[in-house]
Amino acid sequence: MGYDGLMRWQPDARGRLEEAAFALYSERGFDQTTVAEIADRAGLTERTFFRYFADKREVLFSGSDLLKTGFADAVAQAPSSAAPIDAVFAGLQAVAGFFEGRREFARRRRGIIAVNPELQERELIKMASLKDAVAAALRQHGVTEPAASLAAEAGVAVFHVAFERWTDQADEEKLLPFIRETMTQLKAVTAGA
Amino acid sequence: MGYDGLMRWQPDARGRLEEAAFALYSERGFDQTTVAEIADRAGLTERTFFRYFADKREVLFSGSDLLKTGFADAVAQAPSSAAPIDAVFAGLQAVAGFFEGRREFARRRRGIIAVNPELQERELIKMASLKDAVAAALRQHGVTEPAASLAAEAGVAVFHVAFERWTDQADEEKLLPFIRETMTQLKAVTAGA
Numbered sequence: 001m002g003y004d005g006l007m008r009w010q011p012d013a014r015g016r017l018e019e020a021a022f023a024l025y026s027e028r029g030f031d032q033t034t035v036a037e038i039a040d041r042a043g044l045t046e047r048t049f050f051r052y053f054a055d056k057r058e059v060l061f062s063g064s065d066l067l068k069t070g071f072a073d074a075v076a077q078a079p080s081s082a083a084p085i086d087a088v089f090a091g092l093q094a095v096a097g098f099f100e101g102r103r104e105f106a107r108r109r110r111g112i113i114a115v116n117p118e119l120q121e122r123e124l125i126k127m128a129s130l131k132d133a134v135a136a137a138l139r140q141h142g143v144t145e146p147a148a149s150l151a152a153e154a155g156v157a158v159f160h161v162a163f164e165r166w167t168d169q170a171d172e173e174k175l176l177p178f179i180r181e182t183m184t185q186l187k188a189v190t191a192g193a
Numbered sequence: 194m195g196y197d198g199l200m201r202w203q204p205d206a207r208g209r210l211e212e213a214a215f216a217l218y219s220e221r222g223f224d225q226t227t228v229a230e231i232a233d234r235a236g237l238t239e240r241t242f243f244r245y246f247a248d249k250r251e252v253l254f255s256g257s258d259l260l261k262t263g264f265a266d267a268v269a270q271a272p273s274s275a276a277p278i279d280a281v282f283a284g285l286q287a288v289a290g291f292f293e294g295r296r297e298f299a300r301r302r303r304g305i306i307a308v309n310p311e312l313q314e315r316e317l318i319k320m321a322s323l324k325d326a327v328a329a330a331l332r333q334h335g336v337t338e339p340a341a342s343l344a345a346e347a348g349v350a351v352f353h354v355a356f357e358r359w360t361d362q363a364d365e366e367k368l369l370p371f372i373r374e375t376m377t378q379l380k381a382v383t384a385g386a
Contacts, residue, residue, distance in 0.1 A: 083385040124317040146354050146375060150382045153354065157346035161339050182339060189343045190383040192276040 014052045016042040021059040022105070025112045030056070030119060060109055060119065063098070064126040068133045071095050071155075075137040084143045088155035089183060091134060095159070096176040099166075103175075107167040131156045154190075158182045207245045209235040214252040215298070218305045223249070223312060253302055253312065256291070257319040261326045264288050264348075268330040277336045281348035282376060284327060288352070289369040292359075296368075300360040324349045347383075351375045 020041035024033040035056050039049045053059050074094035078087035099106060113119040135152035143151065162182040166175045213234035217226040228249050232242045246252050267287035271280035292299060306312040328345035336344065355375040359368045 085382055085385050121314050121318060124321055125314060128317055146358060146378055147382050149354050149357075150350065150375070150379045153350035154347070154379070154383055157343065157350065161342050161346065164342075165339060182343070185339055186343045186347070187383050189278055189340050190347055190380050192278050 013042070013044055013048055017044065017049055017052055018059055018105075021056065022108050022112065025060075026108060030060075030112060030116050057119070057122065060112065061122060061126060064130075067095055067098060068126075068130045070098060071130060071159075072133040072137040075134055076140055078141070080141065084138055084141075084147050084151035085154065087138060087141060087143075088134065088151050091137075092155060092159060092162075092179045092183070093176065096174070096179055099175045101173070103167065103173055106163070110164075110167050127156060127160065130159075154186060158186055161186075206235070206237055206241055210237065210242055210245055211252055211298075214249065215301050215305065218253075219301060223253075223305060223309050250312070250315065253305065254315060254319060257323075260288055260291060261319075261323045263291060264323060264352075265326040265330040268327055269333055271334070273334065277331055277334075277340050277344035278347065280331060280334060280336075281327065281344050284330075285348060285352060285355075285372045285376070286369065289367070289372055292368045294366070296359065296366055299356070303357075303360050320349060320353065323352075347379060351379055354379075 017038060021033070021038045024037055024041060033056060035046055035049050038056065038059075039046045042049075053062060071091040071094065075087045075091040078090040082090070113123050131149075131152045134155055135148045138148035138151055139145070158179060162175065162178040165182065166172070166178040172178070210231060214226070214231045217230055217234060226249060228239055228242050231249065231252070232239045235242075246255060264284040264287065268280045268284040271283040275283070306316050324342075324345045327348055328341045331341035331344055332338070351372060355368065355371040358375065359365070359371040365371070
């Protein structure tokens with residue numbers, strides 16, 4: 001058993017692993033980092049790492065499925081009288097909460113992904129899958145095509161642009177004001193204003 | 194030199210290679226097809242294949258860069274008084290012309306890509322790169338952020354949804370009516386109608 005057995009209950013082991021992984025990915029690059037090094041930096045064992053993450057890529061993407069489910073669930077739970085774009089906005093509001101206090105994390109994650117083509121592809125796949133889930137939630141809600149796909153595209157575009165603007169600045173901690181403002185701007189842009 | 198040398202001038206060698214590749218990708222799958230088999234089916238040599246395409250994936254994606262350049266150039270050439278969304282629409286009109294008489298080709302290409310995750314990733318990367326090029330063309334046009342990114346996202350969303358609807362049906366040969374209608378629907382969706 002050794003060290004890991006004695007320390008089975010790890011106060012915030014997940015957070016320490018995340019912190020160690022992000023530091024190493026930033027310092028030496030994602031490809032050059034091993035799970036053993038992450039565990040070592042966190043003062044934990046590889047076995048503990050694999051209790052939280054399937055592989056080193058999952059440290060960056062484990063939140064994506066949560067985001068997708070949270071977004072789609074909120075869309076599905078919007079009042080049936082809501083216009084598709086308002087149901088999508090309810091989804092955006094729900095996911096904004098996930099990033100409470102996580103701006104620095106999000107900013108560092110973005111920097112790690114930006115310099116690695118394989119991670120960029122993974123991020124594009126996650127975004128496409130988010131779009132599909134939101135469109136499916138809208139169709140369950142009775143929205144027909146192509147309105148469902150277009151509202152989902154609009155919602156994910158707003159999320160994407162708002163997220164980049166939020167992580168680009170250091171004054172405002174909350175994501176929601178950026179989502180609100182970006183949605184307003186998308187409406188103005190598509191209206192031809 | 195042999196056969197290939199004698200036949201150096203190949204009437205529509207490119208089209209024959211494309212036709213052969215598409216047939217083989219549909220019949221046995223992209224991964225299971227070799228360049229030798231494509232050339233053989235087209236009645237040409239491998240050397241001729243490589244005169245037109247860098248590899249077997251390029252048969253599917255060689256049009257993507259043309260599409261990107263055509264879209265971005267038309268955006269850049271729109272009158273400077275045009276609203277960003279109208280400049281984007283000028284880009285969409287330009288690319289619609291590329292697909293004149295190509296609906297069957299586009300439909301088959303979509304089917305080949307849909308069943309292969311690696312090709313799907315490639316398609317997502319091409320779409321992301323198209324979005325970046327359109328946003329860059331808008332910024333050159335004096336459009337500020339986030340309007341440039343949002344108009345580019347809206348334009349590529351319209352292209353994507355219109356393209357799928359066009360290839361899903363068999364009555365209308367032209368892509369442009371689908372682009373027009375989808376743009377109108379995006380405007381209605383974002384307006385909350």
